[in-house]
Amino acid sequence: MDLIRNLRNVFIVILFGFLMSACATKTKQMGSQLQGDVYTGTDTVEYLAKGVPDRVFFATNESILTTASRDTLRKQAAWLRKNPDINVVLEGHADERGTREYNLALGERRANAAKDYLMTYGISSNRISVISYGKERPVDSGSNPLSWSKNRRSVTVKAN
Amino acid sequence: MFTLPFALKKPIDIPPIVSIELIQITDETNIPYAPKAKKIIEKVKKEKEKLVSEQAPPKKIKKEKPDSIPLPDQKVEKIQKIEEKKQNPEKEDNKIKQVSEFEKEEMFDPNEIAALIDKSKEEIAFTNEKSLEVSQSKDKSMNSKSLTLTEEDALKAQIFGCWSIPLGLPYNENLLVRIKLKLKPDGTVIRTEILDHARMNKPGQGFYKVLAESALRAIKLCQPLRVPNTGYERWKDLQLNFDAREMLEG
Amino acid sequence: MMKKIRLIILTIFLFFPNNVYSLIEVDITRGNLNPLPIAVSPLFSDEKTIENGKKELKLDDIGSEISNIIENNLLRSGLFNPLDKKAFLQKSDIAHLKPRFEDWALIKAQALITGKVSLENEKLKIEFRLWDVLAGREMIALAFTTVPSNWRRVGHIITDKVYERLTGETGYFDTRIIYVSEEGPKIKRIKKLAIMDQDGFNTKYLTLGNELVLTPRFSPTNQMVTYLSYFKNLPRVYLLDIETGLQEVVGDFPGMTFAPRFSPDGKKIIMSFAKDGNSEIYTMDLENRIVEKITNHPSIDTSPSFSPNGKYIAFNSDRSGYQQIYTMKSNGKSVKRISFGKGLYGTPVWSPRGDLIAFTKLHKGKFYIGVMRTDGTGERLLTENYYQEAPSWSPNGRVLIFYRETKSDSEGRGFSAKLWSIDLTGYNERLVKTETDASDPSWSSLLSN
DSSP, X not given: OHHHHHHHHHHHHHHHHHHHHHHHTHHHHXXXXXXXXXXXXXXXXXXXXXXXXXXXXOOTTOOOXXXXXXXHHHHHHHHHHHOTTOOEEEEEEOOSXXXXXXXXXXXHHHHHHHXXXXXXXXXXXXXXXXXXXXXXXXXOOOOSHHHHHHHSEEEEEEOO | OBOOTTBOSSOOOOOOXXXXXXXXXXXXXXXXXXXXXXXXXXXXXXXXXXXXXXXXTHHHHHHXXXXXXXXXXXXXXXXXXXXXXXXXXXXXXXXXXXXXXXXXXXOHHXXXXXXXXXXXXXXXXXXXXXXXXXXXXOOSOOOOOSOOHHHHHHHHHHHHHHOBOOTTSOTTSOOEEEEEEXXXXXXXXXXXXXXXXXXXXXXXXXXXXXXXXXXXXXXXXXXXXOXXXXXXXXXXXXXXXXXXXXXXXX | XXXXXXXXXXXXXXXXXXXXXXXXXXXXXXXXXXXXXEEEOOOEEOHHHHHHIIIIIOOSOHHHHHHHHHHHHHHHHSSEEEOOGGGOSSOGGGTTSBOOHHHHHHTTOSEEEEEEEEEETTEEEEEEEEEETTTTEEEEEEEEEEOGGGHHHHHHHHHHHHHHHHHSSOOOOSOEEEEEEEESOGGGOEEEEEEEETTSOSOEEOBOSSSOEEEEEEOTTSSEEEEEEOGGGOOEEEEEETTTOOEEESOOOSSEEEEEEEOTTSSEEEEEXXXXXXXXXXXXXXXXXXXXXXOOOSSOEEEEEEOTTSSEEEEEEOTTSSOEEEEEETTSOSOEEOOOSSSXXXXXXXXXXXXXXXXXXXXXXXXXXXXXXXXXXXXXXXXXXXXXXXXXXXXXXXXXXXEEEOOOOTTOTTOOEEEEEEETTSOOOEEEOOSSEEEEEEEOOOSOO
C-alpha cells in the first residue's frame, strides 16, 4: 500500500516536471495542433494497433477528409485487411457549436466519409457499421476552438 | 405495442386529466359589498371616502335588484345543476360550455360591452341637462380648434403615466382605439365612448377589447385630467387616440 | 318657450352629434409597459376544508396554496404584477361579497381575484371572480369541481381564464413541458425523459437513463410523445404513450432515424432518416404505417416542422452549402429557401398561429433565438447567448421555451444546461425551474380542451 502511494508521489512529481516544461511551449503547441481548424495533435488519439490511429478529424461543418485523415484511414484499411475477423463501428461526432439535430446528421455524414474511404481500400461494407452521436459524446469538455477540434471526429471502434 | 425494457415498466403515475366544470356563479349585481376594511390607515381612508361618495358605488346600487338572493344558496343550486348533468354521459363533452338559461342571459362577454355602452348612456342621461345648458350658452366660437403644444403635452404626459399597455397584444395588428370624452371644467370625465366599439365583438379581435379596456382604465386612473385652466368650450369634447403599436413594435 | 328652445337645441345636438367640427384629438402613442398591477386575494377556505387539505393533500392552507400558483403564473407571464399580500386591506373572507374597490384602488390594484375553496368528500370545489377595480365591475365568475389531486391544475386553469380575459389571448398555464433531464459529467452525460407542469412542479421521469434519449416532442393530444432513443445503440425514433407507459419503435429503418415531430392532426410522424451520409425527410402514417419520402437531395435535410394547417413543412438543409431554413409543400414540392440573413440557421418551428417560424441562428460565435415570417421576411432576434437552441412554442404562440448551455473548461467545470423562456416580444426572459439540468423542451397543448 505504502509502496503504491510512494510510487504515485514520484509519478506526480515527474508529471509536474513535465507540465512545467510543457507550459513554456504551450502556445507554440496550441498552434501546431491545428491546421486550419482541423486537429492534428495526438492528445485524444488511441490506437487500434501499433501505428494505427483510431480517429480522424474534420474542419467545422465539414465532412471532407484531409490528407492526414486519408493517411490514417489507409492504415486502418491495411490493418483491417490483415485482421479479416474484425468488424468495426465508425462513430461520427460533431462539436458543441451546432444545433443538436443538424449535428446528428453531420456526425453521420462524417462517419460515412470515413466508411467510403475504407471501402475504396477494399474493406467490405458488411464489416463496417456507422453510428452518429452528434454533439452528445465529446472527448474534451472545453469550450474553446482546440477542444472543439478534438470533438469533430470519426472514431473507428472494434465491434467484436 | 410493447413495453421496452429501458422504460419504467409500470404506467407513469400522472394524475388523469379530469375535466373540470366551469359555470358562471352569478351576476355581479347580486353580490353585497364586502364590509369595510379595518381602518388601518385612518387618514387616507377618510380622504378616500370622500372620493368614493363622489364617484363609485351609487350607480351600481341603483341597478341592484330588490329581490336579490343571497349568493351562497345560489351557488349551491348551480353546482347541483352541473352534477345532475354529469349523470348523463352524453353531455359530458359539453360540460365546460354548459350554462343554464338563466346564466346565459348574464353571460358577460357580449353584455359586458353592452354594459359599457349602457353605462355611457346612463352617464349621458345623468349629465345631459348640464351639457345642454352649456351648449345653450355657447356661441359658435370654435375657431381655436386645438390645444396649444404645452397644453397637449401636459395631458399626454399625464395619460402616458396612467396607461398600462397590455403586453400580450399582437404587435402586428391595428392597435388604435379612439375614445371620445366629455369633460367637466375641472377635467373630470362625464362620458366616455369607444368610437369603434363594434370591433370589440368581431371574432379574432379579442385583443381590441382588451386594448380598449386598458385605455378606459387609463382614463379612470388619470381623473381628473390635466386640462387647461381656460377655454372649456374648446376641449369639453375631446378625442383620445390610443395607439399601442409604436410601443409594442419597439 | 323654454321647452321649444331645448327641443331645437336637442335637435341640433342630434344632427351634429359630438361637435364633429371642433373635436380636438390627442394622440396617445405611449404608455407604460409595466405589468398590470393585480391583487390575488388568497382563496378563502373554511376550517373543515383546511383540515381536509392538511390530511389529504398535506397542504397548510389549500386556499392560499392555490392563490400562490396563480400569483406565480401571473408573475412569470411578465404581463402582470401581483401585489404584495401584506398590503391588502381586505381579508380573504370576502370571497362571496363584492369587494370594496376603493380599498383595492388604494393599493394600486387594477384587477383583483377573489374566491373560495371547499374540500369535502373527495371533491374539490373552487369559485373565483375577477374584478376590474377601476371600473368597479366583475369580469369573470366561475366555479369548478374536480378531484382533490388536481388542485394545482385548478390554479393553472384559473390563471388561464384570468389571462384570457385580461389579454384577449388564450392562456398557456394548464400545460406541461416534456424535456431531457441531464446529469453527470459532460463527456458522459446521463439523459432521461422527464415531464413536468409548465411551472416546474410535478416532475416525473419517464426513462431510467440507461440509454441516450433526445428531442422528445408532444403530440397535439398530449398523450403521445415521440423522441429519439439510442436503445441497443441504434438511434431510432420512438413513440411513447405517457398514460400507459407503452412504447414502440416507429423509425426502424436501416440507418438512423431522428428529429421526429408530430403532424398537427397527430396522425403522422415526420422525421429524418440518415443513410450513407445523406439525411432525408420522411413521414410515417401511424395508422397504416405507410412511409413517404418527402425530400430528395444529397444534402442534409432535417429538423422538419409542419405548419399548423398541415399544408407546409419548414426544415433545415445545407443544400446551399450551409445550414439554412427552407419551406416546402407537404408533398415535398415547391422547396424554397427562406433564411437569407448572415450566419447559419437551424431548428425551424412553425408557430401555432401559423404566421411565424421560430429558429436558432449561429452568427459570429453567438447563438440567437429568433422569429421570422413564413416567407423569411421580418426576422427578429429575441435573445443572444453563448449557446442556446431548439425553441418550442407555447400553445398560444406567445412564448418560446428553449435550452441554453454555458461554457466550460476542459474538465467540464462551469457547464450547465437549463431551460429558458422568452416572450415573442423579446421581453421577459426567464429561467424555467427544473430539478436537474435540462434540454430539448417541448411544450404541450392546453390540457383542458
